[in-house]
Amino acid sequence: MYSNAYIFRYAGVMVILVAAILSSAAMFLKPMQERNEAVDKMQSILSAAGIENVTTENAIELFNNYITDMIVVDNEGNIVDDFKGDGKENSEAFKLNLKEQLYNKSVNKDFKLPLYVLEKDGQKINIIPLRGVGLWGPVWGNIALKNDFNTVVGVTFSHKSETPGLGAEIETPAFESQFPGKTIFNDQGEFVSIGVIKGGVSNFPLDVQRHKVDAITGGTITSNGVNDMIQNVLESYVPYIQKQG
């Protein structure tokens, strides 16, 4: 009852129609989506530094009030760009594509990374954005360090598609609250990062505990991803941190 010509016409019209609907929806909604992503990024940066009551409405304002410097650091530890003043969401540091820069790092090319400096209660806090891979897709977040570039103030993690209840637990307070107080350098001043390990951190000696947090049961690959992400990103800032003396 249906000729081949009808089937081809039907399929053709359907594909073009669906493509038109989806692409126009994507085009029309893009500005709003990008704004939401920027606001989400600001919320994540601010809450890593322990700033409370950040909502989607006041995020841009709070971000501009709290953040003092939007710095771009190169792979040798030099400051390439330091943005102060208003409109920080348009600064180079905020717009830098972390994925691209970390790719450059992995193939031994020159790279630049952002660093956000925030002032809270007279204390300087340095926030470093993180990006890595989990089990199913990218994981990312922010880690806030005290002025000594050693002690962790707080972290936030997020992910694209980790398994709910398992790997996705990295974005829960239960996981994130393990980080504050940990240190990324040992007593000799060597960089050791913060490890995500199995077997219960409390079973390790004290000098190990300072650099480790517990992994997530059933979320081993995501936990390893977070471990590698922190190591990979933080080590890129070591030249800069050492220059700060």
Add this chain to the structure above:
Amino acid sequence: MSTEKQEREPLFSAKNRKLLTNPLSTDNPITVQVLGICSALAVTAKLKPAFVMSLSVIAVIVFANLIISLLRNGIPPRIRIIVQLVVIASLVILVDQILKAFVFDVSKQLSVFVGLIITNCIIMGRLEAFAMGNKPWPSILDGIGNGLGYAWVLIAVGFVRELFGSGTLWGYSVIPETFYNFGYENNGFMILPPMALIIVGIIIWIQRARNPELVEEN
């Protein structure tokens, strides 16, 4: 064409009510038809994702059923599966795009589920088995019924797994600290996917013990 018929048949006739209630028990998509098991294992470690997933599937199944039912007389049978898949996939992507633009928080919760909704065989099963041959209104009811049938099993499994696996419900601790002091421990096995399969198995067992009609004769 369907308005004439609907005037004669009340919206919630006995036949239409059955469309809603059957999938909850004797024709449940998970426990009787054993469809959608993949997502039932993947998202039930906690109650909240199970609930979000249930809502999303209900929404998608209702709209997909409606659209396919409206198109059913024009769809060439030889490419009907492709048409169904295109409808489901574009619906899910469209909803995700809209959520991302207007309620970003909800979309962050959902992003994980998008792929799982598209590949959920309950949705395609209903399109193929029901919406292709029925009018829009019964198709909507069928979608709601099957969505709810899927939802209660997911939520039941999520409830058991979160309670015994993490000692919490909806993220809040419910097992008192004193229990832990007396040596009670969360069952780590509960949060791994195989346990979901066992719980679904137990639900099927209870259901068939109470309703012997469901037991196949060999």
